[in-house]
Amino acid sequence: MVAVAAGVVLGELAAGLLSPSVSPVTAVGGAVIDAVPPAVKEWAIGVFGMADKAALLGGMALAIALLAALAGVLEWRRRFAGFAVIAVFGVVGLAAVMGRAQATASAIPVPLLSAAAAILVLRGLVGRLRTWSPEPGSAAAGPARRRFLQALGGGAAVAALGGVIAAALRGAAAGVSELRSKLVLPAAASPAPPFPAGAELTLADLSPLVTPNRDFYRIDTALTVPAIDPEKWMLKVTGLVDREVELDFATLLAKPMIERHVTIACVSNEVGGDLIGNARWLGWPVRELLAMAGPRSGADMVLSRSKDGWTAGTPLEALTDTRDAMLAVGMNGEPLPLEHGFPVRLIVPGLYGYVSATKWLTEIKLTRFADDVGYWTPRGWSERGPIKTSSRIDVPRAGRTVRAGTVAFGGVAWAQHTGIGKVELRVNRGAWQAAHLAPGISRDTWYQWELALPLTPGQYEVQVRATDLNGTPQTEQRAPVAPDGATGFHTIRVDVTP
Numbered sequence: 001m002v003a004v005a006a007g008v009v010l011g012e013l014a015a016g017l018l019s020p021s022v023s024p025v026t027a028v029g030g031a032v033i034d035a036v037p038p039a040v041k042e043w044a045i046g047v048f049g050m051a052d053k054a055a056l057l058g059g060m061a062l063a064i065a066l067l068a069a070l071a072g073v074l075e076w077r078r079r080f081a082g083f084a085v086i087a088v089f090g091v092v093g094l095a096a097v098m099g100r101a102q103a104t105a106s107a108i109p110v111p112l113l114s115a116a117a118a119i120l121v122l123r124g125l126v127g128r129l130r131t132w133s134p135e136p137g138s139a140a141a142g143p144a145r146r147r148f149l150q151a152l153g154g155g156a157a158v159a160a161l162g163g164v165i166a167a168a169l170r171g172a173a174a175g176v177s178e179l180r181s182k183l184v185l186p187a188a189a190s191p192a193p194p195f196p197a198g199a200e201l202t203l204a205d206l207s208p209l210v211t212p213n214r215d216f217y218r219i220d221t222a223l224t225v226p227a228i229d230p231e232k233w234m235l236k237v238t239g240l241v242d243r244e245v246e247l248d249f250a251t252l253l254a255k256p257m258i259e260r261h262v263t264i265a266c267v268s269n270e271v272g273g274d275l276i277g278n279a280r281w282l283g284w285p286v287r288e289l290l291a292m293a294g295p296r297s298g299a300d301m302v303l304s305r306s307k308d309g310w311t312a313g314t315p316l317e318a319l320t321d322t323r324d325a326m327l328a329v330g331m332n333g334e335p336l337p338l339e340h341g342f343p344v345r346l347i348v349p350g351l352y353g354y355v356s357a358t359k360w361l362t363e364i365k366l367t368r369f370a371d372d373v374g375y376w377t378p379r380g381w382s383e384r385g386p387i388k389t390s391s392r393i394d395v396p397r398a399g400r401t402v403r404a405g406t407v408a409f410g411g412v413a414w415a416q417h418t419g420i421g422k423v424e425l426r427v428n429r430g431a432w433q434a435a436h437l438a439p440g441i442s443r444d445t446w447y448q449w450e451l452a453l454p455l456t457p458g459q460y461e462v463q464v465r466a467t468d469l470n471g472t473p474q475t476e477q478r479a480p481v482a483p484d485g486a487t488g489f490h491t492i493r494v495d496v497t498p
């Protein structure tokens with residue numbers, strides 16, 4: 001039981017640090033809730049009332065303890081028999097976390113780590129127990145017995161301590177998740193423009209025009225997701241300003257909100273990569289806040305800071321011009337998910353996230369590029385980070401076999417703030433062929449495109465190229481992600497079978 005407790009605690013600790021949505025205990029509990037027939041659910045609520053969740057967790061703890069005891073006894077009797085029981089735990093945990101609505105790849109290692117830790121601890125304990133001779137008179141009995149009891153006590157103490165930490169992390173995140181779920185966002189005074197007809201193509205496997213929150217890429221340096229109570233949240237505007245301004249959440253929500261579709265991207269996104277997503281953001285224009293503070297002459301940069309100290313340096317004009325940079329509170333019709341910056345983040349169309357998209361925002365400092373730097377700049381990344389025009393082939397998916405005949409290609413292309421004018425494909429470095437380009441929903445978002453090409457059996461190299469609405473094509477020149485974003489054509493190999 002000590003071994004399994006240590007494993008479970010380690011998993012919960014990892015989940016507390018990574019994201020509440022990867023907790024194996026929560027996932028298994030959720031799966032139990034989903035699987036239980038409605039009549040049993042009603043019975044449980046009738047008996048336990050508001051304590052139904054606590055009762056479920058208590059029941060799970062009891063079941064886990066019994067199975068852990070069984071694993072221990074089996075391992076004592078027969079080598080690997082107990083490990084197999086624990087491995088089953090791991091598989092159940094893995095199935096549960098992958099079955100959750102929020103399933104992400106980052107959830108996979110957590111139950112595996114749990115099971116591996118439990119097996120290692122059990123191995124250590126059973127090994128010590130075997131050397132503990134049961135004959136009371138034998139000379140080795142004393143020290144061996146002491147070694148076993150020390151290991152057992154040590155394992156129990158570490159598990160208990162980890163459990164307390166995991167519970168604290170979980171409590172903070174759960175409390176804020178609860179507040180978030182009760183939050184009602186205001187309607188936008190300026191809603192997102194409706195989609196033009198045909199903006200969303202129906203090609204299978206094409207990235208959706210608007211990325212669901214659960215599929216949205218996540219990049220940050222936060223080891224623990226900051227848990228911020230919106231009632232206690234406060235934004236300070238400091239530095240080169242006529243008046244310092246403080247803004248609380250209720251005041252922010254009462255401002256006239258705008259809603260816009262904006263595609264944000266990470267500077268670490270490789271050509272063809274998936275560190276990019278498009279969402280409908282709800283927020284208040286940053287320029288309104290800056291106007292309240294009155295930037296002093298000489299200020300040319302805004303250093304935004306998050307709760308955990310991370311910073312981004314954004315050119316002042318990107319926050320004051322017409323591009324609708326905003327203090328975002330909503331993402332696709334919901335309050336920001338905790339992982340995406342709840343309660344407030346910055347969204348600046350046209351700039352990579354590292355110089356603009358501060359999550360868990362707490363301070364905005366007016367300053368000068370000559371005086372301040374954002375987090376990533378001294379670490380080998382450029383001071384300025386406009387998103388580069390690029391395009392991606394989503395269909396056919398890598399590794400999919402394709403039948404000869406008419407082969408459907410499709411993908412996305414972006415040139416934030418300018419918009420996409422055309423997308424072309426070429427096969428085996430032949431002539432560029434224009435794809436059908438769906439009308440954009442905004443110049444600050446990606447556009448979908450598709451093209452059907454007749455292909456006979458064989459191997460092909462297919463490349464995509466986007467041109468913006470000013471007529472500037474994306475560059476063929478390959479560049480790595482550092483210091484200011486990758487370039488080159490997304491190139492895929494397609495195997496066409498008869």
Ligand SMILES: Nc1nc2c(c(=O)[nH]1)N[C@H]1C(S)=C(S)[C@@H](COP(=O)(O)O)O[C@H]1N2
Pocket residue numbers: 216217218219220221222265266267306307308310339340341352353354357358359360
């Ligand atoms: N507080 C904080 N905000 C941050 C970061 C961070 O590390 N900490 N990373 C930035 C980077 S590099 C990117 S690409 C975007 C990613 O936003 P997302 O995780 O919501 O997709 O957040 C930005 N905001």
Ligand SMILES: [Mo]
Pocket residue numbers: 219265266267268352353354
């Ligand atoms: Mo990023």
